Amino acid sequence: xxxxxxxxxxxxxxxxxxxxxxxxxxxxxxxxxxxxxxxxxxxxxxxxxxxxxxxxxxxxxxxxxxxxxxxxxxxxxxxxxxxxxxxxxxxxxxxxxxxxxxxxxxxxxxxxxxxxxxxxxxxxxxxxxxxxxxxxxxxxxxxxxxxxxxxxxxxxxxxxxxxxxxxxxxxxxxxxxxxxxxxxxxxxxxxxxxxxxxxxxxxxxxxxxxxxxxxxxxxxxxxxxxxxxxxxxxxxxxxxxxxxxxxxxxxxxxxxxxxxxxxxxxxxxxxxxxxxxxxxxxxxxxxxxxxxxxxxxxxxxxxxxxxxxxxxxxxxxxxxxxxxxxxxxxxxxxxxxxxxxxxxxxxxxxxxxxxxxxxxxxxxxxxxxxxxxxxxxxxxxxxxxxxxxxxxxxxxxxxxxxxxxxxxxxxxxxxxxxxxxxxxxxxxxxxxxxxxxxxxxxxxxxxxxxxxxxxxxxxxxxxxxxxxxxxxxxxxxxxxxxxxxxxxxxxxxxxxxxxxxxxxxxxxx
Amino acid sequence: xxxxxxxxxxxxxxxxxxxxxxxxxxxxxxxxxxxxxxxxxxxxxxxxxxxxxxxxxxxxxxxxxxxxxxxxxxxxxxxxxxxxxxxxxxxxxxxxxxxxxxxxxxxxxxxxxxxxxxxxxxxxxxxxxxxxxxxxxxxxxxxxxxxxxxxxxxxxxxxxxxxxxxxxxxxxxxxxxxxxxxxxxxxxxxxxxxxxxxxxxxxxxxxxxxxxxxxxxxxxxxxxxxxxxxxxxxxxxxxxxxxxxxxxxxxxxxxxxxxxxxxxxxxxxxxxxxxxxxxxxxxxxxxxxxxxxxxxxxxxxxxxxxxxxxxxxxxxxxxxxxxxxxxxxxxxxxxxxxxxxxxxxxxxxxxxxxxxxxxxxxxxxxxxxxxxxxxxxxxxxxxxxxxxxxxxxxxxxxxxxxxxxxxxxxxxxxxxxxxxxxxxxxxxxxxxxxxxxxxxxxxxxxxxxxxxxxxxxxxxxxxxxxxxxx
Numbered sequence: 001x002x003x004x005x006x007x008x009x010x011x012x013x014x015x016x017x018x019x020x021x022x023x024x025x026x027x028x029x030x031x032x033x034x035x036x037x038x039x040x041x042x043x044x045x046x047x048x049x050x051x052x053x054x055x056x057x058x059x060x061x062x063x064x065x066x067x068x069x070x071x072x073x074x075x076x077x078x079x080x081x082x083x084x085x086x087x088x089x090x091x092x093x094x095x096x097x098x099x100x101x102x103x104x105x106x107x108x109x110x111x112x113x114x115x116x117x118x119x120x121x122x123x124x125x126x127x128x129x130x131x132x133x134x135x136x137x138x139x140x141x142x143x144x145x146x147x148x149x150x151x152x153x154x155x156x157x158x159x160x161x162x163x164x165x166x167x168x169x170x171x172x173x174x175x176x177x178x179x180x181x182x183x184x185x186x187x188x189x190x191x192x193x194x195x196x197x198x199x200x201x202x203x204x205x206x207x208x209x210x211x212x213x214x215x216x217x218x219x220x221x222x223x224x225x226x227x228x229x230x231x232x233x234x235x236x237x238x239x240x241x242x243x244x245x246x247x248x249x250x251x252x253x254x255x256x257x258x259x260x261x262x263x264x265x266x267x268x269x270x271x272x273x274x275x276x277x278x279x280x281x282x283x284x285x286x287x288x289x290x291x292x293x294x295x296x297x298x299x300x301x302x303x304x305x306x307x308x309x310x311x312x313x314x315x316x317x318x319x320x321x322x323x324x325x326x327x328x329x330x331x332x333x334x335x336x337x338x339x340x341x342x343x344x345x346x347x348x349x350x351x352x353x354x355x356x357x358x359x360x361x362x363x364x365x366x367x368x369x370x371x372x373x374x375x376x377x378x379x380x381x382x383x384x385x386x387x388x389x390x391x392x393x394x395x396x397x398x399x400x401x402x403x404x405x406x407x408x409x410x411x412x413x414x415x416x417x418x419x420x421x422x423x424x425x426x427x428x429x430x431x432x433x434x435x436x437x438x439x440x441x442x443x444x445x446x447x448x449x450x451x452x453x454x455x456x457x458x459x460x461x462x463x464x465x466x467x468x469x470x471x472x473x474x475x476x477x478x479x480x481x482x483x484x485x486x487x488x489x490x491x492x493x494x495x496x497x498x499x500x501x502x503x504x505x506x507x508x509x
Numbered sequence: 510x511x512x513x514x515x516x517x518x519x520x521x522x523x524x525x526x527x528x529x530x531x532x533x534x535x536x537x538x539x540x541x542x543x544x545x546x547x548x549x550x551x552x553x554x555x556x557x558x559x560x561x562x563x564x565x566x567x568x569x570x571x572x573x574x575x576x577x578x579x580x581x582x583x584x585x586x587x588x589x590x591x592x593x594x595x596x597x598x599x600x601x602x603x604x605x606x607x608x609x610x611x612x613x614x615x616x617x618x619x620x621x622x623x624x625x626x627x628x629x630x631x632x633x634x635x636x637x638x639x640x641x642x643x644x645x646x647x648x649x650x651x652x653x654x655x656x657x658x659x660x661x662x663x664x665x666x667x668x669x670x671x672x673x674x675x676x677x678x679x680x681x682x683x684x685x686x687x688x689x690x691x692x693x694x695x696x697x698x699x700x701x702x703x704x705x706x707x708x709x710x711x712x713x714x715x716x717x718x719x720x721x722x723x724x725x726x727x728x729x730x731x732x733x734x735x736x737x738x739x740x741x742x743x744x745x746x747x748x749x750x751x752x753x754x755x756x757x758x759x760x761x762x763x764x765x766x767x768x769x770x771x772x773x774x775x776x777x778x779x780x781x782x783x784x785x786x787x788x789x790x791x792x793x794x795x796x797x798x799x800x801x802x803x804x805x806x807x808x809x810x811x812x813x814x815x816x817x818x819x820x821x822x823x824x825x826x827x828x829x830x831x832x833x834x835x836x837x838x839x840x841x842x843x844x845x846x847x848x849x850x851x852x853x854x855x856x857x858x859x860x861x862x863x864x865x866x867x868x869x870x871x872x873x874x875x876x877x878x879x880x881x882x883x884x885x886x887x888x889x890x891x892x893x894x895x896x897x898x899x900x901x902x903x904x905x906x907x908x909x910x911x912x913x914x915x916x917x918x919x920x921x922x923x924x925x926x927x928x929x930x931x932x933x934x935x936x937x938x939x940x941x942x943x944x945x946x947x948x949x950x951x952x953x954x955x956x957x958x959x960x961x962x963x964x965x966x967x968x969x970x971x972x973x974x975x976x977x978x979x
Binding site for chain 2: 023025026027030035036037039040041043044045046047049050051053054055056057058059060061062063064065067070071073074075077078079080081082083084085086087089091094096097098099100102104105106108109110111112113114115116117118119120122123124125126127129130136137139140141143152153154155156158159163166187188189191192193194195196197198201238239241243244267269270271272275276284286290292293294295296297298299330337338339340341342343344345346347348349351355357358359360361362363364365366367368370371373374375377378381382385395396420421424429430432433435449450451452453479481484485486487488489490491493494495497498499500501502503
């Protein structure tokens with residue numbers, strides 16, 4: 001293999017021979033009769049009162065392994081992951097910043113973990129105090145009138161937000177509003193959420209400078225418009241300068257404005273969605289408030305609303321009555337869109353966000369947007385200077401920005417995905433690739449405020465080195481990654497020859 | 510500055526490279542009138558030691574009462590290894606495995622989870638989780654309505670003996686898509702959902718799906734074979750709502766109904782909380798969703814597949830992504846993106862540690878403990894079983910006094926006595942749903958019984974509705 005860049009642990013010559021050998025499934029390590037005996041009750045209770053007709057017939061085949069085997073297996077699996085703790089992870093639109101350990105430790109105090117969701121409020125004043133204060137802080141930092149912490153993730157927050165828009169129009173007997181406007185750069189969740197709420201999603205184009213095409217918006221609005229879903233700064237990494245005009249156009253048509261909080265990190269403490277004219281927003285606490293991404297969740301997606309939407313907020317809500325806090329449920333909120341999960345939300349994640357918000361405080365919140373924006377603009381400036389093409393070079397970056405590999409793809413035959421995969425060999429998680437869809441061969445890069453200048457400089461050096469490899473040895477880049485536990489995977493085979501679960505006999509086909 | 514590493518020299522060099530004088534200049538595209546000053550209502554920042562003190566005091570304030578509540582969330586033992594491993598930074602601080610080659614740990618684990626869930630449910634395909642049991646049921650219903658081309662109905666039949674919060678969540682999510690939720694009554698003597706009562710509900714439209722809950726919310730064992738066959742006879746899909754722990758002993762959804770090509774529930778879903786997730790006031794938990802293979806293209810959420818890399822070595826990747834919002838946008842099977850990955854990590858490690866025999870022991874111990882608790886409580890005059898049918902791991906008791914009053918008095922003594930059914934089922938009032946998991950000892954159960962007996966006795970003597978002194 002040719003040039004491998006700076007001498008780092010990703011040099012395959014330094015990789016121990018067994019590190020990348022295929023890793024057996026836990027099921028394949030199972031032996032009948034072997035188990036982690038200390039984990040279960042020491043006796044088998046008698047259950048003869050359960051009718052035979054209701055009993056399990058087919059034998060249950062779960063792995064039978066020792067405690068050490070399980071611990072070693074999952075510890076070794078963890079080592080096959082890139083993560084924030086181990087690697088720079090500039091995944092655009094995902095805000096992969098440091099997750100402070102205190103948030104985890106304090107949310108996992110026994111008093112919080114042991115509390116049953118149906119325990120009375122009298123046995124939950126500590127939790128409720130945290131949640132109430134979190135609600136209040138989120139109201140202040142977003143400029144919204146009221147907040148519900150109920151949604152479990154961003155997409156559920158979107159569902160709740162659009163459901164409130166629907167409930168609002170219905171309460172006014174305005175049944176003609178059947179369309180939700182969504183910019184073409186929006187996250188896929190936006191149109192999907194609109195459809196889940198029974199609306200038609202109508203796309204609005206983005207103008208050449210990255211802002212919403214105002215003329216197209218004027219054409220699109222009308223008595224059928226229920227609302228518009230916007231991310232600002234948008235997914236192309238710029239702040240829409242016409243936001244007040246957009247709000248005016250949509251409101252004048254009788255529609256409401258929905259703010260997708262995916263990019264709230266960029267403006268925290270600087271500008272507030274409520275002041276921009278938004279009627280309803282969701283926040284991704286696993287992005288802006290640094291709760292863990294966990295390999296794909298759990299998230300938390302609280303929603304905030306203006307005064308006119310308050311009656312429709314999802315339950316439960318936390319209120320303060322004198323010195324006490326209590327839950328408010330659907331009985332007291334007849335117009336609520338209702339309950340999104342059985343027990344009211346991802347409490348453990350909300351506690352982590354609370355701890356993070358208290359540690360930041362009002363000054364720390366401003367620093368989040370300031371330094372995430374500084375890091376993004378610095379990285380964009382360095383990459384531009386190194387000869388890469390920014391998608392919107394004339395604009396300021398928000399907390400993220402896009403470079404397009406269109407030129408490299410054409411001239412060198414090495415595309416954005418090849419760059420992304422080769423970055424893994426250099427010890428960097430790849431940026432978001434091929435999103436947003438309107439920019440060809442794009443990498444959406446979000447460094448976050450918690451990365452050092454040295455890390456950003458190393459990332460620039462890696463991209464420059466990969467481009468040089470693409471010139472001298474393109475096959476090296478096109479065949480990347482070379483140092484991961486597996487080489488590039490066959491996605492087509494995965495979808496055609498489906499193997500979705502281990503079976504003791506044959507696989508699902 | 511907490512969590513921001515920049516030195517003054519860094520900032521100066523970075524601003525120089527960008528070509529601006531101050532950080533504030535980077536916000537110059539934002540209309541000036543929109544910028545805000547101080548966030549007055551947000552307190553100043555706290556050091557880790559100070560927030561630790563505050564959180565410890567608050568966690569202590571919530572106490573750790575003796576818990577006999579189940580009702581959809583269960584206090585099980587969680588092996589120490591589960592969260593020690595799940596909290597490793599490599600799992601905790603990774604994201605959705607978009608870059609498969611750099612996420613083989615998470616991907617293989619999800620594949621193992623899918624394998625364990627399909628084994629438990631005896632169905633073909635599992636996804637990689639949804640938010641919780643109730644939202645998983647809503648997704649199962651949406652999936653069934655899309656998939657059922659036989660009846661083309663937009664009506665689903667749901668037992669009244671299904672968790673009230675599940676029914677509320679279901680209505681809230683599916684009714685906006687024009688789906689009608691019809692409730693099937695339960696038998697007042699037995700607590701089960703009698704199939705004889707269902708025929709009258711069919712009407713002209715038929716049903717897209719029937720929801721079958723095993724055990725049901727009252728802990729009563731339903732006649733799942735008869736209900737599944739009835740569903741299939743109507744051309745409806747059968748959706749199982751099941752407790753994964755119970756599946757160690759109870760018939761798996763894939764085995765429900767008479768033998769034949771249609772055998773088994775078509776979809777199974779439920780709450781994975783009993784598999785290694787702390788009670789944590791209701792979340793984060795994880796929903797699971799499994800189905801027969803002919804329905805898998807209607808499945809929402811992430812699915813991991815095993816494939817080969819370009820050297821022919823096995824590896825794992827997200828697959829069937831054409832169902833998902835980031836590809837299909839408005840035409841996706843669901844809007845779900847982030848799900849409950851870390852909880853699935855815990856559940857997978859939990860199941861690997863327990864194995865088949867361990868899970869059976871946990872299920873049996875919970876069942877035996879609840880049976881024992883109910884028997885002890887029924888020695889108190891006026892306390893008796895509400896239903897006469899076989900139960901699993903949870904039981905409804907009739908009480909001699911208003912449930913809320915008794916629970917309130919018990920809580921004052923550090924005992925959470927169960928779930929008050931009155932508000933959701935006025936027809937059963939006063940009734941209490943109790944559960945004693947494998948964690949409850951004989952001594953703890955005796956303490957509950959003694960305390961309840963004293964509370965009831967004190968009320969009877971006082972003969973007044975005010976709270977008795979004991």
